[in-house]
Amino acid sequence: MKNPFVFIFLLVVAVFAACKPTESNVSGTAILITNAHVVDVATGQIAEDKALLIDSGKIVSIGDGSELSALVGKDDVFDAGGRYVIPGLWDMHVHIEREDLVEDNRALLPLYVAYGITTVRDCASDLGELVLAWRDSINNDQLFGPQIFTAGRKLEGINSIWKGDLEIANEEELRQMLDKLDGYNVDFVKITENTLPGDLFLTSVKEAKKRGYKVTGHVPYDLSVEELATAGFSAIEHASYMLRLGSDDSGIVDSVRSGKLARSKAGEVYSSTFNQDSAFTRYKMLAELGVAVTPTLIGGKQLAYLDENDHQSDAYLKYLTDRFTSKYQWRIDRMAGETPEQKQGRKDRYQLIAEQLPYLHKAGVTILAGSDAAALNTFVYPAQSLHEELVLFQEAGLEPLTILQSATINGAKFFNVQDKLASIAPDMEADLVILNSNPLEDISATQDIFAVVNDGEYLSREKLDELLQQVQVIKGKLDEERKTE
Ligand SMILES: [Zn+2]
Secondary structure (H helix, E strand, C coil): CCCHHHHHHHHHHHHHHHHCCCHHHCCCCCEEEEEEEEECCCCCCEEEEEEEEEECCEEEEEECHHHHHHHCCHHHEEEEEEEEEEECEEEEEECCCCHHHHHHHHHHHHHHHHCCEEEEEECCCCCHHHHHHHHHHHHCCCCCCCEEEECCCCEECCCCCCCCCEECCCHHHHHHHHHHHHHHCCCCEEECCCCCCHHHHHHHHHHHHHCCCCEEECCCCCCCHHHHHHCCCCEEECHHHHHHHHCCHHHHHHHHHHCCCCHHHHHHHHHHCCCHHHHHHHHHHHHHCCCEEECCHHHHHHHHCCCCCCCCCCHHHHHCCHHHHHCCHHHHHHCCCCCHHHHHHHHHHHHHHHHHHHHHHHHCCCECCCCCECCCCCCCCCCHHHHHHHHHHHHCCCCHHHHHHHCCHHHHHHCCCCCCCCCCCCCCECCEEEECCCCCCCHHHHHCEEEEEECCEEEEHHHHHHHHHHHHHHHHHHHHHHHCC
16 A cells, blocks of 8 residues: 555554444344443443443443444333442451351342342452352353452451451461462452451561562551551551551550560550541642541441431342341340440441541542441441442542542552543443432432443343342241241
8 A cells, every 4th residue: 555644544543443333243142232321430421312232241332322323222221211330349347257148148249239239249258259250150140249359368467256267377477368368369358456466467578578468457556657658558447546556656656666665555545645637738648648438427426326316127138138137136235234325426426437538539539339247247237328428438438439439449559550440431340330319419310220231231120129129028938948947
């Protein structure tokens, strides 16, 4: 070809033709969603009256409904009727846990999807290997549920109160357990501090980072938040730890290490010396070091207000087996002897933690929305609690767009999969929620779901209700079976 411009022109035409969906490159299972207001969660822009062509689990094209409708069968067109489409929601902190709740947990997987949650991050449990297997089965379309990212089992010290931890006493055991997690092909590493000494905790963070893992977890009293952040901690679970940054964290940690201050007394010192300005300054340090925070407000809120809220008639209980809810009792028992002052203290502490969210956001810290839903977390109901968490974020003063980001793209960025998940654009995986009202005006709109697209499959409200009905049936059956055991 003599003229290079002609060549470039033809190339552009060829590329354009290849990108544009035609009947020949759309499969028989493709679907089209029309009249959708598409929410761009990165910018907060809404593209009105768009059609989304979805094929083989992916968004193929976003465009004009009348043009694209020629590519799919009549029965495969779904009218969103001017409703709002957002990416499927991510719950960045759940635990699929307890060896005696395997069937119970499996029954809840479709429920997540019915609640618009198409991805969960499982933050480790005693069912580690099973959750890993479920993750793979869901990815292979052998099991129906949300996409799972999981830590498998978490690292802890010897004789931890949590069941099923990988307990380590030294660096050799740390290496063995990291080898085990490598073998499991976990998605990240979780570490908690029940009995794990601070120095081995810090080494664990560094060694897991060396192996390429994101590392998240709690903050021990004998380690400062800054030490963890500097060592490459990817995210801090629970915003309660943020309060430490309002005090002389390093100084208090030194006192704990030298034995001058008992761990059991450290909490009081932090509470009595909290300063909001100091906290805000250090939140900027967290932001600079790229440490995200998963606030998990709802669990603390449920416990703090247990005396005011009667959960006995919660509608959600119809989905949970008696055995599942029996696990709630331990936290209730643990709080039974609390004085009125202690009860008020819990509420004040909850409010102070919630108040940190706007400061964290303003400082540039990435917020990950996670519920901490788990059998052991009292009244933190799987799936529903994420929606409650989002409302608590709004009550704490975050803007709906920021909240939506915390429950979509921030999760995808955490796992570095934002180029295929959690945005609405061509080539993205088709996990979507269609809402009856605009979530950018009020985040509680996420609770009013018209339809869900999970892995490219359109699930109407009717279908979602069927899924929920099935969960109820399984609950009834399991309760009945266990009565006669
Ligand atoms: Zn947790």
